[in-house]
Amino acid sequence: MNRRVARIKxxxxxxxxxxxxxxxxxxxxxxxEEDEEATPFLTSLVKGTMAHTDEIDEHLxxxxxxxxxxxxxxxxxAIMRMAVYEMKWEEDIPVNVSLNEAIDLAKGFSADEESGxxxxxxxxxxxxxxPKE
Numbered sequence: 001m002n003r004r005v006a007r008i009k010x011x012x013x014x015x016x017x018x019x020x021x022x023x024x025x026x027x028x029x030x031x032x033e034e035d036e037e038a039t040p041f042l043t044s045l046v047k048g049t050m051a052h053t054d055e056i057d058e059h060l061x062x063x064x065x066x067x068x069x070x071x072x073x074x075x076x077x078a079i080m081r082m083a084v085y086e087m088k089w090e091e092d093i094p095v096n097v098s099l100n101e102a103i104d105l106a107k108g109f110s111a112d113e114e115s116g117x118x119x120x121x122x123x124x125x126x127x128x129x130x131p132k133e
Contacts, residue, residue, distance in 0.1 A: 053081065
């Protein structure tokens with residue numbers, strides 16, 4: 001599985017965890033095809049995002065005006081949390097790649113045409129605040 005597919009499956013897993021409270025192993029297991037195995041990247045995205053959710057949410061809340069993370073659509077919340085995790089803790093991935101992938105995911109998962117712009121605005125603010133490499 002390539003990284004784009006891993007990101008899609010990670011968002012599906014994070015959404016499921018957020019909605020049902022299942023643990024990450026169960027969530028990942030439900031999004032995999034019958035003969036498919038989780039890649040280290042997929043597992044890292046899900047486990048890492050869950051391990052840093054409180055800090056990630058602080059970044060997200062700080063970047064949103066007149067919004068809180070609790071008001072954001074569930075799928076966009078999963079996408080943005082994963083993207084912030086990726087930008088801060090996955091050092092081998094350039095920040096702009098994480099940002100662009102998150103925007104594409106938001107456009108693909110949401111029926112709301114504004115989702116991509118909203119995700120872009122919030123994550124761009126966070127990206128600007130990160131230390132330059």
